[in-house]
Amino acid sequence: MDAYKQIFVAGSAAPLLSQPDPLRRKGFDLNLVVDRITAEAVDVLSFTLRAADGAALPAWRPGAHLDVFLPSGTQRQYSLCGDPNDVSGYRIAVRRIANGQGGSVEMHRLRAGDALRVRGPRNAFTFVDAPSYLFLAGGIGITPILPMVKAAGPRGHLIYLGRSRATMPFLNELPGAEIRADDETGIPDIADLIARAEPGAAVYVCGPPPVAAAAERTMFAGNPTGSLHTERFSAPPVTDGREFRIRLARTGQTVRVGAGETALTAIQRAIPDVVYSCRQGFCGTCKTRVLGGAVDHRDRTLPAAERDDHMLTCVSRAADDALVLDL
Structure with missing residues (x-):
């Protein structure tokens, strides 16, 4: 997920993005093993994960998810859908999306006994x-x-x-x-x-x-x-966007960001393997150093100390006409 x-x-006219209290920002880094894989529906598999050493796992509450680091290095989030009272294992479920970019195809290639590194549980729901x-x-x-x-x-x-x-x-x-x-x-x-x-x-x-x-x-x-x-389960559409430019400082290349696309989408045209995960301003994977220009921050993840010189490219934009990024 x-x-x-x-x-x-x-009575509110606008949404409030979820904030501090239930959200574990970093979670626990855990080495887990795929204990069981079950077919739950067409193209949907559930994965029961247990600690590699058999130890009890950290507790969680309904709405929590895991950050899963796939063998390729891709990081994706999947909701916990098992029993919160059972700390012997975690259950997640993944629908296979053909030709998708969400990691589902790679998840469906896993087999019982495979190792997985995860971070969590975290809860933003x-x-x-x-x-x-x-x-x-x-x-x-x-x-x-x-x-x-x-x-x-x-x-x-x-x-x-x-x-x-x-x-x-x-x-x-x-x-x-x-x-x-x-x-x-x-x-x-x-x-x-x-x-x-x-x-x-x-x-x-x-x-x-x-x-x-x-x-x-x-x-x-x-x-x-x-x-x-x-x-x-997908990125929100860009609202109130306007066109701007990004200069990639390490190559000198300039990319143009359309009014209806994200900075991350534009950057991917120049750097196809640029790192990202949630595409929604939550996980922080796409955090990038800003070397020039002012940022229109549209996330609630970056701490105040980093907002002058960093941005999340999946949701944030230029406040003016251009940005220079350390890419």
Whole structure:
């Protein structure tokens, strides 16, 4: 899971990106072993990971994820979807995306006994206490939601969306869920589903960008006392962007960043193997030293001490017309 979280609170006109308290910035560096691989749905495998030395693993709470360092060196985030009370192992699940850049193909090549280095658990999708919950999960978006549903018990109701039952993992673990497969019930009306939340409910949404966007547009029209918590599996679109230039100091090359693209996307045209991970301003992998120009910071990750001379290229932009980066 490459995660992007937003919290909307009653009466607010804009989202508040998740901040300090539940987020472990660095997590624990752990050497784990793939203990078991299970086919959960079409193109979805779950991986049970255990400590290489058999020791108990650090505790976690619903909504947490692991930073996984794949054999190629690629770093990706995947939600923990097992039992938080079982510290003997972690479970994550990955849908294979053909020709994707998210690391899923490489994950699906792993075998039992393979070693994996991970960092975590970290949590940017906090499970809050609320009188009631409405969970809306789309496809592989069930992974962070699954432990929350179990923790909520009778206070929660899950609506699980997918193309077909064959593509929806963990159905056997969700006997009380409302299953809405497109090939059975048609394309869902997200506004109608969100409207079913009780007054004051915490609404959790995780799935494709159109699902989260529809929830954000409609939540407070019918439930002004509730809270909306969303997590995306893809980068948010660029808003209020304008064109600027980046000079790569080590080569002298200049790249142009379009108004609707990220600095990272433009840099990749010149440096295809430039390092990045979440593409959402969360993980800090793409942090780059700024040698010239002012930055329009659009993340909540960089500490104040680094904001004068560093940026996250996946979301931040030039405040003026140009930047010089140590690349």
